[in-house]
Amino acid sequence: MLMQRWKWIITGGVQGVGFRPFVYKAALHAKVTGQVLNTPEGVLIEVQGAPDRLEAFEDTFSATIPPLARIVTWDREVITPLPGEDAFQILKSTGGHGHQVLISPDVATCDDCIADMRDPANRRYRYAFTNCTNCGPRYTITRSIPYDRAYTSMSCFPLCSDCLEEYENPLDRRFHAQPNACPECGPKLWLTDRPGRTLCENDEAVRRTAALLLEGRLVAMKGLGGFHLVCDARNQDAVQELRTRKNRKDKPLAIMVADLDAALAFCVLSEAEQKLLTGRQRPIVLARARKDSGLAPGLSPDTAFLGVMLPYTPLHHVLFDELGRSENLPAAMVMTSGNLSSDPICLGNREALRRLSGIADNFLLHDRDILIRCDDSVLRVVDEKPQFIRRARGYTPTPIDLAKDGPTVLGVGPLLKNTLCLTKGRQAFVSQHIGDLDHLEAYGFFREIRAHLQDILQVEPQAVVHDLHPDFLSTGFARESGLPCLPLQHHFAHIHAVLAENRHIGAAIGLALDGVGLGDDGTMWGGEALLVDTAKLEHRRLARFSRVMLPGGDVATREPWRLARAHLHALGIRAPGEKPWPWLQEYAAADKVVAQVLERRINSPLSSSCGRLFDAVSAMLGLCERISYEGQAAIRLEAIQDKEEKGVYSCPVIEYDGIVKLDTLELFAQVHAEWRDGEHPATISRRFHLGLIDGLCRLYLHLAERCSCTTVALSGGVMQNLTLATELPRALAAQGATVLTHRELPPNDACISLGQAAYGQLVLQP
Structure with a gap:
């Protein structure tokens, strides 16, 4: 009988996902010999x-x-048969520098393991660290490949x-x-009081935790990628x-519920939202909250949407099984x-006891170390697609596939x-959310992740790309890295x-609808139409x-009334008429100071x-008038819209001295005029949103003709506004545009590092 021997090298997410036993079973089924490692x-x-x-x-x-497998390449060749081979074997892994394999992300507990935990006859009954090759921790417990x-x-x-x-x-x-x-052999649980004294262990710790939560206590619970604060x-x-x-005055708080039925009791969930909620990633999903659901008021005070997630670790399942015994609801x-607020998520037991003792009454701890901090992911559904x-x-660390191969670049x-x-190569590895680098603790996390990513990927960047702002800690890190800086x-x-x-090669008109970022002209940008050509690097x-002007600089981003005052100043309105401005009751004295600041252009960047x-x-x-978290003012503005309103404010495109401008000052003037005349804020909000969308479409048409380009790329934090995220792409498409949006990363500043690294690859291409 003619014998052949085939050899494959398969790269991608193929370790820690049951790949070798899968190959072994396929070989037994086909009655072939050989090996896998x-x-x-x-x-x-x-x-x-x-x-x-x-x-x-x-x-x-x-x-x-x-x-769970993610195959990137699959190369096969015919090699010389081995005489005398009579079985198929799984061989021990081999090491070495450089590799083409990926670490799997952490995966939610599978149904088989949940069944094991709920079977009193199973030795893993109610065991909070149950897992198998189809589920459980991966990235957060892995030191290296x-x-x-x-x-x-x-x-x-x-x-x-x-x-x-x-x-x-x-x-x-x-x-x-x-x-x-x-x-018998795995990690253990224990419950402590605030000073760290052990109260009970293992299953009793879960029972006591459930009782404490139902009594109204606050518990810090060690999870998969860090600690949760639970109540x-x-x-x-x-x-x-x-x-x-x-110190979280208004920012929304996410909830966890036992299963999909419970989620439906608290939220209105579309089919796409249900699919996202129950997927193996188990993210927090932003969904419309039901009224009179029995939840405490104030979980999400500024919006009708509530963040909800399902259990994703065995500990969560055991806890909710216990909570389910305690009440009917x-x-x-x-x-x-x-x-x-703003610090990185706590990772270790001692760290949590030190940093969270002023918040938590009790601590549910375990002795399996978390090696990599990793917060919960947050998504919403926009036009039946995740955002x-x-x-x-x-x-x-699932990578993003790029259009072309290229040198290794670090975007900071x-x-x-x-x-x-x-x-x-042609993959980009974007880290988990790190946070705001105006906190030294977050900067320490930044440095940890930079070292870890480089270690697990076993690559050496040839260049580092950074923001223009000279005072960012990330910019300082880049300049001190010893690498060529772009x-x-x-x-x-x-x-x-x-x-x-979107793996787009060529020209595109980019609409960057964002907060603020330092422009190359020294002003603060954030509402920009940009031509980016990845083929010509233009x-x-x-x-x-x-x-x-931004009166007071960064202070204006925390006190939106200053921004309203600046827009009025730009319109030549120096004092209120018969109707006092809304902020004067609280900020009358400060308003007088801001008026002088605007007149003299003191610390008021454009x-x-x-x-x-x-x-x-x-x-x-x-x-x-004053925000307690980023985006609060815009969230409130969007939330009050009267969706039945059809009126549209004018937002014209104007041009002078070679500068094309979307006249958003005229848009604000109409907001002010109708507010002054007593129009309802819900009506004004809707007309404003529709006016901006209409103006952006007009701007696209103006630029598309001039640039002979019909591809539009949308990015920036404002694209998290559900109205713009839903209605702007549709409106642009109706004008003949090919619209590109984010699907693998947030449109906010979390995507910046990918853009930097992708740009760096283009610059270094031979």
């Missing part, structure tokens, strides 16, 4: 047998690839005989499940106490990041909503990011919004920011 180049497979048996193996292989137990935080938990038997059996679903454990979402006093202690727990608000757990991101990005303006980076996500500012326009309108309508 993890190598630095990828998963190496060799199979030997008659040609029809090899084809049967390949058919089985292709049709039943594990759901290859993904073997010795390189994870499970290395200090020797397997008992039962777990070892599972681990070594290729036909068991826990074969080489690196976090495999049971109550009963039905208990108004507990929710308010959490806000007070965490579906349980709902606030689950917010375990940190003080990221924050990309982290469940999605990182902006100041706020920072992420890092490293490219490797500066890139903030909003051009936004557009490069959305083009990279950058050009085509148009901008009307410019107004800005064309779209985000600051929204803030100004919100303050003009008396909705938000």
